[in-house]
Each structure stands twice: as C-alpha cells, then as structure tokens.
Amino acid sequence: MRLIANQETIDRLVEQGILFSEAFYAEYDRNSAGHAVAFLRGNFAGWRSTIHTLYHDCAEQIVDRVKARIQRPIPGEEIESAGGS
Numbered sequence: 001m002r003l004i005a006n007q008e009t010i011d012r013l014v015e016q017g018i019l020f021s022e023a024f025y026a027e028y029d030r031n032s033a034g035h036a037v038a039f040l041r042g043n044f045a046g047w048r049s050t051i052h053t054l055y056h057d058c059a060e061q062i063v064d065r066v067k068a069r070i071q072r073p074i075p076g077e078e079i080e081s082a083g084g085s
Contacts, residue, residue, distance in 0.1 A: 005055065010062060013051055013062050014062055014065045014066055014069070016047060017044070017047055017048075017062065017063065017065075017066035018066055018069055018070060020040070020043050020044040020047055020075070021044060021066060021070045021072070021074070021075060022070070023040050023043075024037065024040040024041060024043075024044055024075040025070075025072060025075075027040055028040075028075075040075065041075045041076055044074070044075040044076065045075075045076060048063060048074075051063070
C-alpha cells in the first residue's frame with residue numbers, strides 16, 4: 001500500500017521519530033536500566049501508535065525511514081534483538 005499524505009507532514013513525522021530515537025539512545029547509552037529509558041521508550045511507542053492510527057499499514061514506511069536514518073534498532077526492538085521477549 002502506498003503512503004498518501006502531505007510530504008511536509010511525513011517529513012515532520014520522520015524528524016519527530018528521529019528526535020525521540022536520539023533522546024532514547026542518549027539515555028540508553030548512559031544508563032540502559034534507568035527509568036528515563038522506559039519513559040523515552042514509551043514516548044517512541046506513543047508516536048508509533050499515533051502514526052499507525054493515522055496511516056494504518058502505511059505507517060511502517062515512516063518508521064522505516066526513521067530506522068534508516070538512525071542506523072540503530074527502533075526503541076523497543078533493542079530488547080528483542082538482545083534475546084528478550
């Protein structure tokens with residue numbers, strides 16, 4: 001399915017996802033077990049949930065653009081790739 005939305009809006013959503021990811025990883029690299037990491041992971045999850053509400057199946061195209069730019073797992077996926085649930 002093709003993502004149909006205003007390009008400026010999509011670009012802003014990508015930038016917002018990048019900012020959430022950068023904040024998450026700055027804290028994760030400092031203290032991976034801290035409360036701030038869980039809070040920031042929740043912020044990213046909320047952002048992702050919101051774009052899924054708006055763009056349904058096409059939302060992952062936005063998430064994929066964020067993932068390509070940050071060159072790290074999406075917050076939440078880092079636990080799964082480390083052998084978690």
